Amino acid sequence: xxxxxxxxxxxxxxxxxxxxxxxxxxxxxxxxxxxxxxxxxxxxxxxxxxxxxxxxxxxxxxxxxxxxxxxxxxxxxxxxxxxxxxxxxxxxxxxxxxxxxxxxxxxxxxxxxxxxxxxxxxxxxxxxxxxxxxxxxxxxxxxxxxxxxxxxxxxxxxxxxxxxxxxxxxxxxxxxxxxxxxxxxxxxxxxxxxxxxxxxxxxxxxxxxxxxxxxxxxxxxxxxxxxxxxxxxxxxxxxxxxxxxxxxxxxxxxxxxxxxxxxxxxxxxxxxxxxxxxxxxxxxxxxxxxxxxxxxxxxxxxxxxxxxxxxxxxxxxxxxxxxxxxxxxxxxxxxxxxxxxxxxxxxxxxxxxxxxxxxxxxxxxxxxxxxxxxxxxxxxxxxxxxxxxxxxxxxxxxxxxxxxxxxxxxxxxxxxxxxxxxxxxx
Amino acid sequence: xxxxxxxxxxxxxxxxxxxxxxxxxxxxxxxxxxxxxxxxxxxxxxxxxxxxxxxxxxxxxxxxxxxxxxxxxxxxxxxxxxxxxxxxxxxxxxxxxxxxxxxxxxxxxxxxxxxxxxxxxxxxxxxxxxxxxxxxxxxxxxxxxxxxxxxxxxxxxxxxxxxxxxxxxxxxx
Numbered sequence: 001x002x003x004x005x006x007x008x009x010x011x012x013x014x015x016x017x018x019x020x021x022x023x024x025x026x027x028x029x030x031x032x033x034x035x036x037x038x039x040x041x042x043x044x045x046x047x048x049x050x051x052x053x054x055x056x057x058x059x060x061x062x063x064x065x066x067x068x069x070x071x072x073x074x075x076x077x078x079x080x081x082x083x084x085x086x087x088x089x090x091x092x093x094x095x096x097x098x099x100x101x102x103x104x105x106x107x108x109x110x111x112x113x114x115x116x117x118x119x120x121x122x123x124x125x126x127x128x129x130x131x132x133x134x135x136x137x138x139x140x141x142x143x144x145x146x147x148x149x150x151x152x153x154x155x156x157x158x159x160x161x162x163x164x165x166x167x168x169x170x171x172x173x174x175x176x177x178x179x180x181x182x183x184x185x186x187x188x189x190x191x192x193x194x195x196x197x198x199x200x201x202x203x204x205x206x207x208x209x210x211x212x213x214x215x216x217x218x219x220x221x222x223x224x225x226x227x228x229x230x231x232x233x234x235x236x237x238x239x240x241x242x243x244x245x246x247x248x249x250x251x252x253x254x255x256x257x258x259x260x261x262x263x264x265x266x267x268x269x270x271x272x273x274x275x276x277x278x279x280x281x282x283x284x285x286x287x288x289x290x291x292x293x294x295x296x297x298x299x300x301x302x303x304x305x306x307x308x309x310x311x312x313x314x315x316x317x318x319x320x321x322x323x324x325x326x327x328x329x330x331x332x333x334x335x336x337x338x339x340x341x342x343x344x345x346x347x348x349x350x351x352x353x354x355x356x357x358x359x360x361x362x363x364x365x366x367x368x369x370x371x372x373x374x375x376x377x378x379x380x381x382x383x384x385x386x387x388x389x390x391x392x393x394x395x396x397x398x399x400x401x402x403x404x405x406x407x408x409x410x411x412x413x414x415x416x417x418x419x420x421x422x423x424x425x426x
Numbered sequence: 427x428x429x430x431x432x433x434x435x436x437x438x439x440x441x442x443x444x445x446x447x448x449x450x451x452x453x454x455x456x457x458x459x460x461x462x463x464x465x466x467x468x469x470x471x472x473x474x475x476x477x478x479x480x481x482x483x484x485x486x487x488x489x490x491x492x493x494x495x496x497x498x499x500x501x502x503x504x505x506x507x508x509x510x511x512x513x514x515x516x517x518x519x520x521x522x523x524x525x526x527x528x529x530x531x532x533x534x535x536x537x538x539x540x541x542x543x544x545x546x547x548x549x550x551x552x553x554x555x556x557x558x559x560x561x562x563x564x565x566x567x568x569x570x571x572x573x574x575x576x577x578x579x580x581x582x583x584x585x586x587x588x589x590x591x592x593x594x595x596x597x598x599x
Contacts, residue, residue: 034581048505051465059593085463133505133529149507149533155592163582163592167528198449198498201525231499233528393454 013260015169016236017204020144020255024127025161031168031264037144039070041121042156043130045112046075048149050089052131053096055154065100066160072121073097074105074112074130079365079373081107110338110364111306113137113145114221118338123247124239125255129156134306134388136227136234140220141243142254145234167204167233168264169257174209176272181420183316184219185308185386185404187211188226189277193287194269201231203264206238206257211271216242218312225307226388229284276419278384279402282392290407293417299398300331300377301384301412303405304367308386309337311344313405318350320409320420326358327415332408333374334359335367359412368395384411430538430588432563432579434519436491440554443480447549449497451478453530456501456509470508471515490517493560495552497523501530510534520560522567522576523547535583536592542567544576562587 014022018029026035044052056064065071073093081087090107097104105115113135122128124142128135131153138145148162156162178187205227220237227235237243239254276290303309303317314336326332334354336342342364345351351361362374369387377383377398386408390400403411406420413423420426441448455478457470464470475484494513500523501509510533513521520540524547534541540562547567551574552558558569565578579587589595 034583036582048507051507054465055593131505133503147505147529149505149510149529149536151507151536151592152532155536155596159596163586165583198525201499202528231502231527391452391454 013258013262015204015261015263016142016206016238016255016257017144017167017169017234018261019257020125020127021164021166023125023255024144026166029166031166033166034163035166036161036163037127038161039129039156040126041116041128042071042153042160043112043116043128044073044093044150044153045077045131046079046081046086046090046093047077048131048153049073050092051150052154052157053092055150056157057096059154060158064158065102066158068101070160071157072103072105072116074109074115075107076109076111076366079107079363108339108363110336110341111309111366113306114309114337117141118340120247124243124249124253129153129162133228134225136232137221137225137306139227139234139236140217140224141247142237142239147228167202169204169206169261170200171263171266172205172207173266173268174207174211175268175270177211178271178274181276181406181426182274183276183404183406184215184222186274186277187219187271188223188307189279189287189402190269190271190274191223192226192230192279192284193277195230196285198231203232205230205232205235206263207235208238212237213240215240216312217246218310221310222307226284229388276404276407278407278417279390281390281399281401284388284390284402290403290417290419293401296382296401296417298330298384298411298416299381300333301408302333302335302368302374302395303386303408304333304335304337305369305387306337306366307388308405309335309341309367311341313386314341314345314350315348316405317409318345318353320406320423320426321357321359321413322353324357324413324423326412330412330415332357332359332412333368334361335374336361336364338364384408384417430590433559433561434493434540435557435559436493436519437489438552438554438556438558438569439484439488439492439494440552441478441481441494441496442549442554445549447495447497447524447547448478449524450499450502451496452503453501453506453509454503457506457512459504462506462508464508467511467515469515470512474512474516485516488516488518492518493520493522493558494518495522498525500526501534502527505529505533507533507537510537510539514539522560535586538587538589538591540579540587542576542579544574547574547576
């Protein structure tokens with residue numbers, strides 16, 4: 001069977017998406033086909049997890065979990081729970097997990113999608129579903145990931161599979177190399193600003209270019225985590241040397257598009273000499289140069305989230321904060337993505353650097369995007385945030401500007417929106 | 427269980443603003459996150475479009491059998507099932523839009539709420555409260571104002587809808 005499948009792929013030429021789906025039971029598939037696919041990792045978080053449990057209990061029968069070793073809960077929204085409904089939901093999940101022998105990455109673990117990558121549960125070419133709408137972050141490792149509703153996820157727990165409409169693939173070529181001070185976040189913001197009229201809606205976006213060949217896993221995580229805001233099904237990065245090394249894999253073990261794959265469209269976007277950007281309220285597509293907002297005073301800055309909560313992000317923040325002070329009256333909140341990032345921060349002295357600069361550091365989790373893990377903004381409060389959504393009400397009632405780590409640090413230190421180049425000595 | 431057919435007739439709610447169909451109606455506008463603790467589907471209807479400017483009274487005025495017409499990217503945002511179930515609770519038969527958020531479309535189909543995708547939908551093609559007919563099998567929307575062709579519902583999505591939902595489909599498989 002496997003050999004026949006390979007023959008078919010070789011004849012037809014598949015995109016990364018088509019080949020990942022094919023290798024998970026979809027056979028030879030093309031955009032628009034509705035296919036059943038096997039799911040390697042079936043996850044639910046504390047948000048919607050209790051509804052998943054209810055659906056499984058209602059529909060799953062006596063032995064409801066297809067494969068307990070591939071089924072996980074990840075708590076990251078409200079950790080530890082600071083409302084009774086969340087605490088109730090988490091306990092409902094724990095009880096269910098104990099009964100069926102399922103692993104719970106509990107309130108100490110951090111952001112579920114990052115935990116799944118860190119534990120190498122998701123690998124290049126694999127499939128993961130969960131209740132997190134940013135689970136397409138798996139595109140960072142050249143893998144399939146999708147956030148879905150609780151009925152779908154319950155179904156994946158029970159059957160090990162989901163149905164999926166094969167999305168059209170488009171190719172995005174990033175031309176050039178970003179300028180000094182620009183980060184992966186600024187590349188993500190460039191894409192958000194460029195495709196602000198639903199061009200990527202429902203598409204699987206494969207990204208290529210000179211920068212993509214040398215970027216880090218953290219860079220890819222930052223960009224892939226914003227696929228949802230771009231409207232895309234996923235932003236897929238063909239695994240480069242950095243990503244393959246992280247998983248101890250060879251190119252032959254990962255999934256790449258065939259040379260004769262068919263794309264619905266090809267876009268070329270220049271990131272050459274890119275300078276720091278911000279997405280101003282009220283949406284992530286409202287992207288402009290940082291310099292345009294240099295007279296906006298801020299009340300706070302947030303560094304973290306599934307978009308910018310990796311160890312690389314924390315190292316950059318600490319390096320820039322070392323020997324500097326957050327401006328009087330400004331609150332800098334830092335939330336590492338996972339427990340393992342937190343531990344390394346402690347061992348490397350990063351926590352000390354952030355503390356001495358005047359920042360506060362919380363336990364790992366979704367931080368600023370979740371219901372108040374590290375506080376929310378009040379009316380009129382202005383915040384620079386490294387997260388992925390600045391919709392009205394998402395991170396509180398105030399105004400949120402999305403930006404990279406360097407911009408967040410520089411803004412916190414100067415008390416106004418500023419690029420990293422404005423810090424003395426940088 | 428109610429009988430499901432591919433041809434549905436009903437009154438059309440045209441969601442528009444300044445003469446244009448409203449796009450990017452997200453899940454918070456459909457069903458605000460303040461009401462996420464509600465688990466009883468029959469209690470969700472009252473919150474439908476409670477946060478969509480100009481349509482706050484939708485839940486009070488909607489009648490069973492009504493259909494909803496919107497612009498692009500309907501249901502973007504979170505994965506909450508409430509944003510589908512609130513329409514089921516009110517007896518809304520179908521949602522028609524230029525395009526849907528991917529997660530929303532799946533949630534709707536899995537709960538047997540038909541969605542009809544019509545990329546070519548013009549802003550003023552249909553009048554508010556017009557009586558229309560949709561054929562999910564052919565992907566057609568037609569009424570006194572005219573007829574427009576969208577994407578036919580096919581394959582797995584059609585099977586799940588006809589079975590009455592994802593788990594119902596799996597049981598019958």
